[in-house]
Amino acid sequence: SGEYNIGNMANSLTLGCDCLGEIRYFDGHSVDSLGNPWTIENAICMHEEDDSILWKHFDFREATTETRRSRKLVISFIATVANYEYAFYWHLFLDGSIEFLVKATGILSTAGQKPGEKSPYGQSLNNDGLYAPIHQHMFNVRMDFELDGVKNAVYEVDMEIPRENPTHTAFMAVDRLLETEKAAIRKTDSGKHRFWKIVNHESRNIVDEPVAYRLIPTDGIQLAAGDESYVSKRAQFARNNLWVTAYDRTERFAAGEFPNQSTGADDGLHIWTEKDRNIVDEDLVVWYTFGMHHVVRLEDWPVMPRQNIGFMLEPHGFFNQNPTLNLPTETRGANGGHCSTGNEQ
Ligand SMILES: [Cu+2]
Structure with a gap:
């Protein structure tokens, strides 16, 4: 995405196809390789979608039901990068949750093999010598957190089993403060039900805990290419899932400012975090690496x-x-009625 300049490849979106309903469009403004300004009309769309139920309860004693439906505000754009489409969606929900989705679609990148043979590195698509290699799509999102104020901190939260555990059924969620940039280079661990929590120590909730948002690391995969590979040296952000840095306005892109033909030796997250700055109660930036390990299928x-x-x-x-x-x-x-029934009085 960095090499292709994905923002410049945003589509002009079409009503009823890319987005549906009551929509507000935004144009995208960019520059070409000679510095001339140009505009992509309707590059971003914003609209609402119904999102099934948000909460519900049927009280069997009172025979009353309360149901509320969820809606999400969708802010999206779609970029065509040669054979592939990448559609980027921010979903803002009524309960304060935020989801980021990349939807990958388009045409597979294919290769040739001897007719009748099957490469172990991909999926044969027919018997005439066409196959599609296994590959990965790696993304990194830079989140400049200001959670209830400028100074934030990050905890890693793991499930732990206590030593005293007579029925073998006890488990806890244990917070561990990530104190410096190097200590905050982390990987997902589904066996520990790991997530990360961004907090503001100065702002407390009703039980005197710091207010927090948690980052749920779905699709937290790591780069399959080995550390000695060229791609891994250039895209070291993709070796780990979480990075936290002290805010610096010049540190904008996970693989550095100039990813094209970079050797990885002088810019990017792995270089900046060598400084090992303090990230407790500081203005900080949270970087999350996720992706799709694409084992191709016939479908x-x-x-x-x-x-x-x-x-x-x-x-x-x-x-x-x-x-x-x-x-x-x-x-x-149904019946033109309410989603709050049995207690109309
Ligand atoms: Cu793919």
Whole structure:
């Protein structure tokens, strides 16, 4: 994406195809290789979508039901990068959750093999010598956090089993403060149900804990190419899933300012974090690496049904209770009725 300059490849979006419903479009403004300005009309769209239920409870004693539906604000753009489409979606939910999704679609990059043979490095697509190599799509998102203020900190939260555990059923969520940039170079660990928590120590919730958002590391894969490979040296951000840096306005792109033909020796996350700056109660930037380990299947050919990858940010003691209690009830239920029934009085 960095080498191709993905923003310049944004599509002009079409009503009813790329986005549906009540939409606000935004133009994208960019420059060409000679510095001339140019505009991509309707490059970004913003609209709302229904999102199934947000919360519900049927009280069997009272025979009452309360249901509230979820809606999400969708902010998206789609870039065509040669054979592939990458569609980028921010979803903002009513309960304060934020989802980032990349939807990969388009045409596989294919290669030739001897007819009748099957390469172990990909999926044969037919018996005439066409196959598609296994590959990865790696992304890194730079999040300049200002959680209830400028000074934030990050904890790693793992499940741990206590030593005293007579019924072998106890487990805890244990916070570990990530104190410096090197200590905050981390990988996902689904066996420990690991997530990361961005907090503001100065801002406390109802139980006197720092307000927090948690980063749920879905699709937290790492680069398959070995450390000695050229791609790994250039894209070292992709060796790990979490990086946290002290804010510096010149540190903008995970693989450095000039990824084209970079050797990886002088710019990027792995270089900046050598300084090992303090990241406790500082203005900090959280970087998350995720991706798609694309083992190709026949169904991806001749055009690939979109595959979603991404992650979630969720309030974690940021609010003192469910912040969506005051949502209005829907009035479009069956019989034109309410989604709040049995207690109309
Ligand atoms: Cu792919």
